[in-house]
Amino acid sequence: MGTGDGTDTAADRLHELATYFLEHPVPGPSARTTHSTTPSAPMNLGMLDYIQASVTEVVQHTRTVNPDAGPLPEHVADVYDWCRQYTAHAPAIDQQRARAIEIRHRLEHAVRAGDARIVRPIHCPACRRVGLKWQPGLWRAVCLNVHCARTNGGVHHQWKLARLAYEQAAVERIRQDCAT
Structure with missing residues (x-):
């Protein structure tokens, strides 16, 4: 998986993960279910929670390092570029932490999508x-x-x-x- 230029980023993996679970909904029960008479959600709601938690972690770190960070990007996969942009002048330890979060997310996104x-x-x-x-x-x-x-x-x-x-x-x- 990558952007075609030989890279493999957390943003690519997040986009692939979201697309995968929209195209391949989980047929069984998920951790979070609805109790209604309408059809179930077209996506595993637990996975939706996971994606939201990943984005929230990146946003919290970025805003902690740079409280003046601009508005969030329109697409969730762009949150990693947004983080790098607004932590570019942060101390080295904060940049390394942001990078570790991004690498961990890339690994987690891939494993959750079945690419161990x-x-x-x-x-x-x-x-x-x-x-x-x-x-x-x-x-x-x-x-x-x-x-x-x-x-x-x-x-x-x-x-x-x-x-x-x-x-x-x-x-x-x-x-x-x-x-x-």
């Missing part, structure tokens, strides 16, 4: 090797490297998407600082 392969190219924070596998029952990525497991008493390291996003944002910040 998104975690495969991410380096394990413990052994720094590629080879994570998504475990939906745990809602975590697991490092499959045997040598990595040995350093953890024989148990495979498990990582929340938030930790993977934090690590990736930190690496991006270090690379950016070294390049300047």
Whole structure:
């Protein structure tokens, strides 16, 4: 998934997620249901809540960093560009936090849309090797490297998407600082 230029952004994933759940409604009960005699909503209402929570998190962070941030964009997928625009002159730690939120959302949006392969190219924070596998029952990525497991008493390291996003944002910040 991407914009055609080789990128894969949270905005792309959010747009894909919303489109996917509009085109493929959940036939079973959802976490949030209506109790009426009219037909059910054409979309999983729990997913709608999730999308709203994602956008709200980005907006809250942006407004905390920059209370004078302009009006929200018309399309929800543009909220990440809006955030970058209004946090561009914020302290580095606030920019890194915004980036970590965006990366985590990209990962979450992809996993929720059924693309668990998104975690495969991410380096394990413990052994720094590629080879994570998504475990939906745990809602975590697991490092499959045997040598990595040995350093953890024989148990495979498990990582929340938030930790993977934090690590990736930190690496991006270090690379950016070294390049300047």
